Amino acid sequence: MARDLAPEVERLLQFRDPNIRKKAALCSIRIIKKVPDLAENFINPTASLLKEKHHGVLITGIQLCTDLCKISPEALEHFRKKCTEGLVKTLKDVVNSPYAPEYDIAGITDPFLHIRLLRLLRVLGQGDAYASDCMNDILAQVATKTESNKNAGNAILYECVETIMSIEDNGGLRVLAINILGRFLSNRDNNIRYVALNMLTKAIIVDAQAVQRHRTTILECVKDSDASIRKRALELVYLLVNETNVKPLTKELIDYLEVSEQDFKGDLTAKICSIVEKFSPDKIWYIDQMLKVLSQAGNFVKGEVCNALIVVISNAPDLHGYTVRALYRAFQASSEQESLVRVAVWCIGEYGDLLINNTGMLNIEDPLMVTESEAVDVVETAMKRHSSDLTTKSMALIALLKLSSRFPSCSERIREIIIQHKGNFVLELQQRSIEFNSILEKHKDIRSALVERIPVLDEATFSGRKASSVSASPASSLKVPNGTAKPASPLVDLLDLSSDDTPAPSSSTGDFLQDLLGVDLAPSSGPSSTNQATKTGADALLDLLSIGSASVQSSSPGIDIFSLGQDKFPPVTTFDGLASPSSLPAPVAAPILDLLGGLISSPLPPENNGTSPAYPSIVAFESSNLRINFSFSKPPGNPQATEIQATFSNLSQNDYADFIFQAAVPKFLQLHLEPASSNSLPAGGKETVKQTLRVTNSQHGKKSLVMRIRIAYKMNGKDMLEEGQINRFPHGL
Template sequence: MARDLASEVERLIKSPNAYIKKKAALCAFRIIRRVPDLMEMFLPATRSLLTEKNHGVLITGVTLITEMCENSPDTLNHFKKIVPNLVRILKNLILAGYSPEHDVSGVSDPFLQVKILRLLRILGKNDAEASEAMNDILAQVATNTETSKNVGNTILYETVLSIMDIKSESSLRVLAINILGRFLLNNDKNIRYVALNTLLRTVHVDTSAVQRHRTTILECLKDPDVSIRRRAMELSFALINGQNIRAMMKELLSFLERSDPEFKAHCSSAMVLAAERYAPSSKWHLDTLFQVLLKAGNYLRDDTVSSTLQIVSAAPGERQAYAAMRLWTSLERSAVSADATEKQPLVQVAAWTIGEYGDMLVSEASNAISMVDDDGVDDFTRPTEEYVIDIYQKLLWSTQLSITTKEYLLLSLAKLSTRFTTRPSQDKIRVIIDTFGSHIHIELQQRGVELSQLYKQYAHLRPALLERMPPMEAATSTERDDSEPDEAPSAAHLAHEAHSPPEQDALLDLIIGSEPLSNGDVEHTPVAPTNNNSNTNDILDLLSGLDLSAPAMTTPTAVATPTAASVTNNNVTSPSLLLDGLFAPAQPVVQPQETVVRALERGGLVVELAAQRGGDTATLTMRARSAAPATITDFLFQAAVPRTFRLDMMSPSGTVLTPQGEITQILKITNPSKTPLRLRIRVSYNIDGNPVLEQAEVNNFPPDLFN
């Protein structure tokens, strides 16, 4: 029908009757939306619409041109010559008033102004000449528009978007950001939300101008509206730099303590990354990490625990002693006040640190280390060895602590047996460890039995086995879930990575709700909990075309050191023996070779998979980069493999992808059958407020990837 009627509609656009001309322009708008091929037919008649005096014809003409420019680059270039005409119309509206009957709250024809500003934004994007022609009029609109009414705020909002999208002057961008700063002071929460959302999208354009409104943005963290608090939190992290890190962290720690549970995981992880990047001193860095552990409680992500342990292990000796003392104070308070259940990540970090550096904690030298915090308070009292063991016993006897936390505590207690020197403390530790030899939980029972053997036939090996760990290698934010200590006694660190909470497993929910996967199901990975609105058909689409009929194969588990894959949902699949394989010959270290495979490239988003060979298990590093000018939010990467494979995915480095930024994520794929790897991926994100979903199949991996 559109093809049959297009020529007649094109004729009616030239009608002398303004009403018919307006209706014909609207009809042409619908036609080219359904059949873009017919766009060229309407070009000559459309340009003449801008010379009309009738309000209806003029606004429909601008709407029609906007639709054409958004859908065709050639048409966009064709209409760039009308910028002076649009500028002249807009100037008449501002200065002289175009049509009094269309005034709203004293603003002349706001609907037409908004339409023209939107078209100018499209025409001026990435075009210096067109941008220069509209700079003056945008400045006039920004300074002359009445801001006491929502109508004026609408025009100002469109003006700000236009200024930020075109190649505008720096002074004009500062003016636009100042307008958004005024929006933040508005009583209307919708206007405040719009201002925060726009600042978040434009903060990379002129960060210094946004910094001037930092105080107002931080005040929005206290707003009763949850959406405003979320946007203010994200914007606050975007504003952190080396100069304001102390003040920003103080405000964000206060926000973390009083925030809703849904904010704590994301906020704490972002704070850890910011502290690592901009920390002014190692002492401040450690204090901040411990404050995050204390205030985030059980909502802390697993990667934060492992990254904190790496930072402590790599710190100088004095800082390690300081960490042990500071964490001991927190651990003691948690045990005495019985709130350790709500702060289990803190207990885990404290147990590991005290187990490694407990000798520094109880030695006389600890009195010489300054424990004064930022508030000038010194709350450390050097404990006795017996008192430390009493606190451990109280925590180990607790029925509320998780098995993972007790693993940390039990291994830490075993290490303290080589750190403490008095006979009563040694005997007390041995009694506690022997008690776990009959524990109801098989993993704790196994550890109790193995550690007890270190007091019997393997007593001569105990000091060497439980000696202090060497510094862990520094890992990037995407590798921390994969960082493994080199000693068997620290297996709790690895087990902690495997005990992932079931409520975070969004892919599992997509397949079968909350029921556990059987061995024949597809392996899956926890993903960000922000995309819980998918349905079962989505994951079936993602997996369609892959051979899922082959039986699953169990990955063999390491003998001496359990890996994260050896424990799933608190069920031990292959118990590891602490003492077996102690004298196995050392294997030569082979540096893995990396092959980069381009998995997806659409709309400026590039997703690459860097594959490293490793026998039955290959490591893939997903790297997502964006060449788009707008910031990508709610980024989510999903993957699926056939049933003969096992897939484990670590937490991503983030969910916000700035222009020229990067998000990375580690994938571990086990393939005992050595068949070629086929991978289905799905990427979802929001850009400019629009949701985008992309998916692809990747099957061009090297054939010898699992050799």
């Protein structure tokens, strides 16, 4: 019907009666939306409508022209060349026209026509320097001459700002537009302030420096009584933060955190923590700000933020004493904040001796006199808090075990506190209490080795793997200077800060570190980062604790520390010394000391002589330039693990340089990439590059393997990127 009627409607666009022309233009808009193919038929008639004097016909003609430009590139190009100057003249006439009662609204001549013209100019100027240059002067006139004390004037100013920000670059105009938005922020109307904040959020991408000038006004909006304005202003402040202004902005937000409403504290706390992590200039400032947040809103701080703080503390040996004293003071002042209690208990357990001896005093702090008994009081208070959850109480028990070695004079008191939970209804606390009591009573000779300080966790690995684990959504990584890595201690403290939904542990080092500190350490997708993680302590931890390797045993007697049945606390075995896998002797049956009994014989499990089933090779990915083949094998006795041999072939006639293969997997999979055999791939498939991938499926038998891949390389000096998803893995992997 639209096709049949279109010629008649086109004819009516030239009709004498202006009301008929207006209706015909409205009908044309509906026709081209229904049948975009007919757009070219209306280009010339619409151009004639733009010269109309009757405002009704002119408004509908401008709207028809705008819709044609959005539908048809040919129409857009035609109107840019033929009509831009005429539209600028029309807008100038409307802006400078004398008072006309039939068009006047609040002293402004036809604001509806103003807005339609500005929107059409925005479409014409976007991406075209000449058209943008033609309209610069009139846009400046509209921005400066329009009154802002009336709602109609504010509507025109807002559209003018939108147009200025959309057309091609003009620095002076953009500063003028952002200043208009700054005036909007001082308006008493909440709607005007809200749209100004929205527009400034877009403008910051174009001219961040101009938006920075209105930082004080934006910060005041964070404290507004309207929840929508508060939220928008907080998002804008987050975008405004950089290395130069992070300290004053963070101070303002933390000061407001103390008096903010409860329902807003969650969002505000999350933004402050993210800002501090992302832009921290040094570790001491990072620790100070996080302690302020924990003291004021610790119940709103998420577990991963506490984990990040603990990693930073462990990597700052010169700040251990300062941090534990600051946490002790904070705990005395505010012991009802759950996250603060967790971090304080962890630090006192690790560095309690530094607290007592005032070790590592800085010039900015006063001496703190704390006795051994008072340090134990803090951990006991955390145990007895009604609001403390299972994780906090478990951490407190571990801290007490550690303090029993640090403070020999309080050993008996600590044992009495631990034994109080011997009959606890929570099995986890009951089992810890019984086993820790056994250590204190029967195994004093090994206690000091068991409770040595936790090894330093690598910050770069933590940040990279944390980002990798949330690759589906953007996340900020911790930007603080790296501490000096220390060698792994003979004992790793079993400490958990994770939530109850932590996935079951697997045999990978990343998972063990996750269990160790509740830190999400999913493997990084690039081979270089994976290799780096392996070299910075992962192998040492594997050798130290014999995680996931039944065949790697030490010839010296081992000690079974915790045989806990829950996912969050995996079995850990510690040995007297460190060794690399290649230097370990052949497997032998070693006597194991049972904490609740005596020496028992623990022979090695029988070897699995069965052969793993063969799986067919697949072409995992193929494009015009590249083919990837996967072949599979499984280690005997471990159905969850799969080893994938990836073979890359260059199908083009050009050599590839800087060849990098990356992969990402869902949460239930763990992925480890070995370095590729080469970073160059010759043309024509003459030679191939090979790379080994090791995948562990914690949901084996329930969920199949799935993998997203990304391949980057240079061809003739040009960067190339190919991506894909692999779903069709052989059944049973």
